[in-house]
Structure formats: C-alpha cells, structure tokens
Amino acid sequence: HLTVNQGVACSSQARGASKAMEIFHRFFLFLRLLLLTEKAGRDILKAMKTWKELLPSSLRDATSRSEGGSGAAERSLALPLGEQSPQVTEKARLPPRGSWQARQGLTEGVLIQKEKTMKKVILTGDRPTGRLHVGHYVGSLKERVRLQNSGEYDEIYVMIADAQALTDNADNPEKVRQNILQVALDYLACGIDPAKTHIFIQSMVPELTELSFYYMNLVTVSRLQRNPTVKSEIQMRNFETSIPVGFFCYPISQAADITAFKATTVPAGEDQKPMIEQCCEIVHKFNSVYGDTLVEPEIVLPQNAACLRLPGIDGKAKMSKSLGNCIYLSDEPEDIKKKIMSMYTDPGHLRVQDPGKVEGNPVFTYLDAFSRPEHFAEFLPEYQNLDELKAHYQRGGLGDVKIKKFLNSVMQAELEPIRTRRKEWELRLPEVVEILKAGSAVAEKTAAATLADVRKSMKIDYFEDDNLLK
Numbered sequence: 306h307l308t309v310n311q312g313v314a315c316s317s318q319a320r321g322a323s324k325a326m327e328i329f330h331r332f333f334l335f336l337r338l339l340l341l342t343e344k345a346g347r348d349i350l351k352a353m354k355t356w357k358e359l360l361p362s363s364l365r366d367a368t369s370r371s372e373g374g375s376g377a378a379e380r381s382l383a384l385p386l387g388e389q390s391p392q393v394t395e396k397a398r399l400p401p402r403g404s405w406q407a408r409q410g411l412t413e414g415v416l417i418q419k420e421k422t423m424k425k426v427i428l429t430g431d432r433p434t435g436r437l438h439v440g441h442y443v444g445s446l447k448e449r450v451r452l453q454n455s456g457e458y459d460e461i462y463v464m465i466a467d468a469q470a471l472t473d474n475a476d477n478p479e480k481v482r483q484n485i486l487q488v489a490l491d492y493l494a495c496g497i498d499p500a501k502t503h504i505f506i507q508s509m510v511p512e513l514t515e516l517s518f519y520y521m522n523l524v525t526v527s528r529l530q531r532n533p534t535v536k537s538e539i540q541m542r543n544f545e546t547s548i549p550v551g552f553f554c555y556p557i558s559q560a561a562d563i564t565a566f567k568a569t570t571v572p573a574g575e576d577q578k579p580m581i582e583q584c585c586e587i588v589h590k591f592n593s594v595y596g597d598t599l600v601e602p603e604i605v606l607p608q609n610a611a612c613l614r615l616p617g618i619d620g621k622a623k624m625s626k627s628l629g630n631c632i633y634l635s636d637e638p639e640d641i642k643k644k645i646m647s648m649y650t651d652p653g654h655l656r657v658q659d660p661g662k663v664e665g666n667p668v669f670t671y672l673d674a675f676s677r678p679e680h681f682a683e684f685l686p687e688y689q690n691l692d693e694l695k696a697h698y699q700r701g702g703l704g705d706v707k708i709k710k711f712l713n714s715v716m717q718a719e720l721e722p723i724r725t726r727r728k729e730w731e732l733r734l735p736e737v738v739e740i741l742k743a744g745s746a747v748a749e750k751t752a753a754a755t756l757a758d759v760r761k762s763m764k765i766d767y768f769e770d771d772n773l774l775k
C-alpha cells in the first residue's frame with residue numbers, strides 16, 4: 306500500500322522516467338537520421354566519383370572545374386602562371402586582394418558561379434614594325450606556344466597590331482604592310498598553330514575601333530600621361546610635344562583589343578604590365594557605370610627573370626625593333642654570330658685577367674635566358690653550369706671572346722629549327738594569307754558579339770531595344 310505522499314512521489318518519478326525515455330528516444334532517432342544522411346552522402350559521393358572516372362580526361366578536368374573542386378585551373382583566372390600552386394587551399398578559393406572580384410565584393414559562391422560560366426581566353430599580339438626578335442621569343446612567343454599546347458584554353462587569339470603600329474608610323478604605311486607577313490611567318494616558325502590559335506590582323510576587325518571610341522570617355526588625359534610605358538616610349542621616339550593623339554591613346558585601343566575577346570590571359574613582356582593595369586581600370590569603370598559586361602584580364606609574364614625585358618645587343622635596357630639593337634628570329638647564322646661577337650659586355654673588363662661583372666652584362670643575361678645545363682656538356686664541357694662560368698668571370702681570367710662563342714653556340718642551336726620552319730612557310734605564302742583571312746573572320750565575329758553586349762549595356766542599341774518608344 307502506498308501512502309498519498311509516496312503515491313505523488315511515485316507518479317512524479319514515473320512521469321520523470323517517461324520524459325527521460327522520450328528524450329532518449331528522440332536522441333536515438335536523431336542519431337539514426339545523422340548516420341543515414343552521412344551514409345547517403347557517402348553513397349552520392351561514391352557514385353559521383355565512379356561517374357567521373359567513366360568520363361574522358363578532358364571532360365573530367367572540365368567537371369572538376371565546374372564543381373568548384375580542386376582544379377588548379379580555377380586559380381589561374383586570378384593569378385599569373387608563375388604564382389599558381391598545384392594545391393588549392395581554402396584561402397586560395399577567396400578572391401585575391403585588389404582583384405576585380407574582391408573590389409566588387411564578390412563572395413566565394415558567386416565567384417565559383419562566375420568561373421563556371423567564364424571561358425579561358427588568350428589575347429596577345431605584336432606590332433608589325435619589323436620582323437620578330439629574340440626578345441619577343443623569350444618574352445612572349447615561347448610562353449604563348451606553351452599555353453597554346455597546354456590545352457587549358459577555350460579560345461586563343463594572336464593579333465598583328467597594324468593599327469597600333471600606324472600610331473607612330475603614320476607616314477610609313479608601307480613598312481607596316483610589309484611586316485604583316487613577316488610577323489605571321491615568325492609566329493608560324495615559333496610553333497603558333499593555326500589549328501589551335503586564330504591569327505588575325507587588327508584593322509580587319511573594325512569593331513575594335515568602335516570599342517576604343519567608347520572607352521576613351523572612361524579615361525582621363527592625366528591618367529594616360531602617367532602610364533610609364535607610354536612615357537618612356539614618347540621619350541624614345543623624341544615626340545616631345547608633337548605626340549600623335551592616336552599614339553597617346555594606344556593603351557585605350559589595347560584595352561579594346563583585349564576586352565573584345567573577353568580575354569582572361571595576356572602572355573606578354575614586362576613592358577606590357579602598365580597596359581594591362583590600365584585595361585583593368587577601364588573594365589572596372591565600364592562595369593561599374595554600365596553593369597557587368599567586360600572581363601578583366603591577367604598578364605602572364607615569363608617565369609625566367611632574364612626574359613622579362615631582354616636587353617639589346619648594345620646593352621640598352623630593351624631589345625626593340627625601333628632601336629635597331631636586335632637579333633631577329635630570321636637572321637642567318639653568320640649574322641647572329643657577327644651580332645653576338647660585337648655585343649656590349651662589361652666595359653670595365655678590359656683584359657682577360659680583370660675581374661668582370663655579370664649583372665647588367667647582356668652576354669650573361671642572354672645566357673640566363675637561353676642556356677640550359679645540357680649546353681655545357683655539348684659546347685663548353687670544362688664548366689658544369691652557368692654559375693661556375695659566372696664565378697670564373699667575376700674572379701677574372703675568363704675572356705669575353707670565350708663566353709660570346711659559347712653564347713653563339715647556344716643561340717644557334719635554339720634558333721636553327723625556327724629558321725628552318727620559317728623557310729618552309731616562306732614557300733607557302735598564299736596559305737599564310739588564307740590563315741590570316743580565316744583568323745580575322747573568326748576574330749571579327751567574336752568582337753562583334755562583345756560590341757553588341759557593350760552597346761546593350763550602354764543602352765545605345767536603339768534598334769534592338771523594344772522600349773525605345775516607351
């Protein structure tokens with residue numbers, strides 16, 4: 306028999322116990338649910354993995370990119386090639402500081418979404434002011450060929466910038482005209498493959514001029530005056546106060562060239578850095594005024610520091626067609642030898658036994674750019690590598706003639722296959738013209754599509770706009 310108190314206590318105990326049972330039951334249910342979801346998750350992941358393994362490798366890469374997975378390619382939209390890391394960390398998934406993504410406050414999710422739809426496109430080019438030289442080769446051409454053959458890019462355009470060349474050669478259109486085919490031959494000789502790359506002529510794509518005209522409204526005169534490359538080029542050409550307006554504005558026209566193709570990547574030499582910066586500013590300004598339309602590009606510089614800005618054979622800071630201090634890709638072996646043997650070296654290295662300088666000595670800069678360890682075994686077996694050769698020169702006891710002869714052997718070996726291929730293409734000039742025609746037609750189509758987007762964003766697509774009368 307229970308007393309009343311005992312009965313109350315008992316019933317409250319029973320209620321407590323049933324409450325505990327209920328909580329335990331719920332907890333158990335929750336646990337089961339957790340285990341089930343985890344298992345389901347694991348099953349889904351497993352199925353996805355098997356599905357991916359069934360795909361061909363090219364598609365597999367594309368899917369891991371679009372899944373926002375571990376593809377290093379994702380990173381390449383944000384970083385120049387030299388800075389890419391094969392291991393993509395969580396931090397690396399965030400927009401880099403100072404990039405347009407960061408400036409526009411895009412979150413990681415939006416960024417992944419954007420990358421999914423964004424093609425990887427290369428645009429680069431050269432002015433047809435002369436045949437191409439070894440500065441172009443190490444500074445840009447070699448990298449272009451490597452990127453072209455990497456299979457990582459959706460579209461590749463290489464432009465012969467005749468309109469830009471006319472900005473400082475207006476009185477000599479014949480020079481520009483003559484060099485169109487010369488530059489095309491140099492491209493083909495270096496391995497630019499028309500099956501993978503659209504080679505085109507700038508003035509054959511008039512859309513680029515219209516884009517330039519609209520972009521001019523987004524740039525101030527003082528900003529153009531501050532562009533360091535334009536500044537030094539004005540000085541180099543002795544323009545002083547008689548700068549042609551077209552030349553002064555060429556960074557704007559270059560921005561039009563890049564953005565017309567929605568290029569993500571521009572392989573170029575170091576002198577192009579300020580141009581790409583200016584282009585990014587134009588893109589940012591355009592997108593913030595008219596809405597997200599244009600794509601901000603990234604420059605890809607050569608990984609070897611000596612190739613960033615190859616000096617001329619006269620020791621001047623840059624090998625340049627306009628300075629006449631070049632070794633051309635098409636030069637004959639005797640010309641190459643003559644130029645190398647007459648190269649500027651260290652002026653303080655007068656006698657063989659004098660200690661010499663390697664910094665600022667173009668012969669050593671060229672060796673940095675062109676020589677490989679195997680060249681020593683082949684042409685200069687008494688040295689293991691370039692460091693040993695440099696050390697001997699710095700100590701004294703090594704003559705300029707010996708290093709120049711070695712450089713000559715190295716450069717002859719590098720340039721011989723290029724010259725041979727060039728000669729083969731010289732016999733097929735009508736085919737070269739067809740390549741340029743076909744490339745220009747594709748380029749015009751792409752640029753016209755971008756121009757249509759630009760006109761729409763600027764609301765000047767009057768006859769496409771149903772709201773014009775409203």
Ligand code: ATP
Nearest residue numbers: 431432434440444573574613614615624625626627
């Ligand atoms: P110009 O004197 O007519 O301007 P250039 O020799 O400077 O001709 P460009 O056509 O202006 O050649 O340059 C084409 C590309 O080659 C650019 O990407 C540029 O950065 C690169 N380049 C040109 N010269 C060098 C160099 N000496 N070293 C490394 N890259 C170079």
Ligand code: MG
Nearest residue numbers: 432576625626
């Ligand atoms: Mg130049």
